[in-house]
Amino acid sequence: MNIVLSGYYGFNNVGDEAILYSIIQALRANDPNVGITVLSNDPTYTEKTYGVKAVNRWKLPEIFKALKSADGLISGGGSLLQDETGPKSIPYYTGIMKIAQVLGKPVFVYAQGMGPIHKPFNQKIVKSVLKNTQVTVRDVASKKLLEDIGLNHSIKIVPDPVMGLTRKDTSSRWWTEQGFNGPVVTVSVRDWPSSVDYKKKMADALDLLAKDGNTIVFVPMHGEHDDKTSKEVAGMMSAKSYVSPYDDSIEQKINIFGQSNLLIGMRLHALIFSAITVTPFVALSYDPKIDAFAEISGQQVAGHVNVDNWSEQELYEDAQRVLVNEEAEKKRLEDKIGPLQKQAAETASDAMEYFKR
Template identity: 35%
Template sequence: MKIVISGFYGLGNTGDEAILESIVDNLKDELDHPDLTVFSLSPKKTAGTYGVKSVYRGWRHDFKGKVKALREADLLISGGGGLLQDTYPTKFLFGPLPYYLLIVFLAKLCGTKVMFFSQGIGPVNSTWGKILMKVFANMANFITVRDQHSKDLLHKLGVNRPESVVTADIVFAFQKKEDTACIDSLPLKGDEKLVAVSVRPWFQHTDHYKQIGRALDQLIEEEGITPVFVPMEGHHDVKASNFVLDQMKHGDRCHLLGPDFLPNQYLNFISNCELTIGLRLHSLIFSALVAVPHIGISYDKKVESLLKRSGMWSYSFPLETLDAAQLVENSKKVLANHAELKAMIETNAQGMRRDALENIDMMKERFLK
């Protein structure tokens, strides 16, 4: 079976690279020698890392390569991740939402079937974005989404022609391989109470840096934790991590991982932590995947949806209401009830893993010749 995979790949985002690795590993396990081509911004790196073919994803280069790949393919997998949204500026043909929908349109022109795969939909607030969704998203043959909010939004936007099914983020089917590169890179003694911290920039919001910094200082003093910042999108998250460190009295008792580790290496590191405090969705998914209790700071419905499914929403916060004192109190509760919460998360994650694998099973049922 020949499959083209379209997503936010080759740009160094740990969550998206984890999505790609999960898709590729599971397709190779479930299909007989699949012929996989990934549209990537770094095609040589993507091909070498995942053992696939790869074509440059942008419109300005190798358009013929994209057309050739789609004409020869049995299926376009669009996803996973939050591709169809207009949080970032969306113009006539520019922005993530028009790009991914035009790839869908191109696939249909080439006679190729399309599956939206484990996607998180929205937000879609612009008039132009809503028009694009109604016109082009209805061209898909089948849709799986990672949460109920995404399915509800599709219907609200008028995307009703293809069947849509709620599954889970495909990263819950990630195949973890033992790797100690992250923890080996840190000057640790081995008896630290490690807390993973994942922060990111989010438009005009900056108060979360101060609130997290204050909370970490207090937790260092009162709980003896060792915070380790996990930058899941390269220099963007390194910069955000340093903003937090600049607010802290005890920044010298924290560590910052390098920005170039692989998703599997970050996942292995998080598995050694007592707690994760995270903004990045996939830092929380990684935590749930290895049953590490986590406190999320939700900047988007997709984060809230994940936290409700993992069972940790009652300990977490919308970004706008984040408060250092409450974060300290919730962190202490989580640490005090660590074993109980770990068991709960493990059970919930097993359910989400089964749901994630449904993405592959349903793809086979509908498209395997």
């Protein structure tokens, strides 16, 4: 079987690369001989990193050729079908699906987070294209959005693909070299337009945690973008903190979260990495997907970066409460996450069965 994968791949975003890695891993667990071609912004990197074929996601002749010889297209995961961050995402990803449909290839929408879809025209495009696909989404809000725009066929809710990731024992050389002693609080922060000075609030809360004897370690999840923001927040702190290498591998970042005692995080896949290592987290939300994952994980959202109704003291107290009750929090997280990890691996099996039919 030959499968084409379409998503936000090859852009040096650890979260999306983790999605790709986990889908490839799950497909190969079902069929070690499966052929996989990824539509990538950086085909050379994708081929070298994951041992798959890759073609340029912007070159239509290459896309046509890959789809023509495929048994099916997987679209996802991630938040692909939304018009919040720009006008191009929906036309691009639905366009890829439409090409597959014209070529007579089945399309499987894989654990996507849907929306927001503000423009009525975009809603019509999504409805038109997705009515001829098998759809799985990663949360209740995504399913409701699709139902609200008129999709009335079966929509299955499944965990984010990264939940099914099988961890490798890949240590971070950087972490080992630091020789940290005592509890460590990891931090995932991203830049986000807001009238709320959430970065300063985070910095002040982290200073309070450092004063209690916690080591503060920033973990950039989106290359140089998050590296810059991490250093910006670290520069606002009075206490010493650390920023881990932005170009660490997925496995190395997972290892860092796994060795920490708590994550304070904005990035969804930082929260997921934390969850699969049974490391409790306190989330700061900028998007409904953060609230949704915190809810299913039984973890707290301390505040929203666009709503000025939380303080650095409250964020500190939320984090301190988790640290004091760390073992109980880990047990609660493990109970919530265990079943989701098994379900996440089953999505790949559903996709392959769909293509066979």
